[in-house]
Amino acid sequence: MVNISCSYDKGYESYEKYLCKNDCGDSDVLITTLESWKNKYRIHDDKTARIFTTTISDLHSADAGKYWCGVTRTGKDIYTEVKLKLVPDSCCDTVTKVQSYEGYSESVSCPYESRYHNSLKYICRGNRPSTCLQQALITSDTKQNGRFRLDDDKVSGTFTVTINSLTRNDSGSYLCGVQGNSDVDVFSAVELEVEEWCCVKAKHINGIVGNLLLLQCPYPPQHRNNSKFLCKGDQRNKCTDISMDQRVTLQDDAASSSFTVRIRYSDVHDTGTYWCGSDPQWRVGNYTKIELSVVTVRCVTCDIGVSSNIYALFSDLKS
Structure with missing residues (x-):
């Protein structure tokens, strides 16, 4: 699922808006504000903010390409170009493995490029980039959330997430995310294995x-x-x-x-x-x-020495 949002100028609040593809002929119009839902498209016009948003569900590779946000008016319509780029909803070619034990505290290091110094950093469970930020366990805006703490070292270009009081349930896949400035977010993958602490011979x-x-x-x-x-x-x-x-x-x-x-x-x-x-x-x-x-x-006998x-x-x- 992806949201395509387009703003428009004051005075066009009551005008019809639409999303189209290719040459924007009649057959290329995907949905208009006259119908809130059509096939896998939904549209909503926020007239106060003067932004209309189209949601595209069930994305496939064929959905990638050039789109146009249109505002219907007498004469030539107003168009805003939007390019939709789709990437696989999985990550990554390289996975960093971290091993720890129940009850320990463990830190996960997530490197990033210098151009992302001031970008939002976060970590989530799983390996789906599309939902990672929405399901983030902690972000650089909060820094501390329960057992999770995030520290950003901009000098070394690494942010570190520390998890306290580990349990076996903490085992699994994690994604370190860095919010892109104008492109898609950047991710690195971590596999955490928390071993049981019980097996100690007495x-x-x-x-x-x-x-x-x-x-x-x-x-x-x-x-x-x-x-x-x-x-x-x-x-x-x-x-x-x-x-x-x-x-x-x-x-x-x-x-x-x-x-x-x-x-x-x-x-x-x-x-x-x-x-x-x-x-x-x-x-x-x-x-x-x-x-x-x-x-x-x-x-029994006190002479036993x-x-x-x-x-x-x-x-x-x-x-």
Whole structure:
């Protein structure tokens, strides 16, 4: 569908208007304001704005070409030339692929030519240029819309769209659009794949009430100077930081790229799911999931030689 709008001078508000093609003979007239709808053409005359608009639906390649907006009057009619160019409603030969994970924030970079510095930028889902602007998730006029933010760097000729709190539903095709100055809009294509974050193997650890628990948490060498954390909760994005608990201490060993968590005076309430790591973005591989079970054991015979200070020592979580 396309709209062809033509303005006319004051004084012609009540005159008949029409859209024609080719030589504008009687057989070339497609529709007039005497009939609001004909075949796949609709016409509307806004007499206040002095603009009449013809809508052409169900476009095909044969619809491309030269049109004339006409105003009927005594003598020679008034004509305005319009050229309709049709392009395939799909994009693009090259697609940029971006991979991320649930819960992350990801940025999509969209380059453009210097002549479009001051043009409107936007992004939409799908790969249909014809409806992209109408269905835009965000534009450079709004800059922030919910989870979406758009930043335009005119020096580098790139605008960036950042999507926060990604979900699997965000996976799919996107179009970066730049509004053309006088021609059709310019697009580039992006394919975003958001992978599920769930598939993390947990380390299972058992402990005894009242004894000291040692948990070993490895981290990438490049995270040596990062803050380390320990939190508790079934879901990592809803876990509670317990690093400041007086019973808990974290000791970093940069040489082994790991840190040790000590939990003193363990209790049955310590049972649960723990997460330790060094990456606030929770990238896969930069954290450890621990399933801890703390139970009470009755002393049947007190001569069994069990250490009263350290009963459970768990130091090899890397394997």
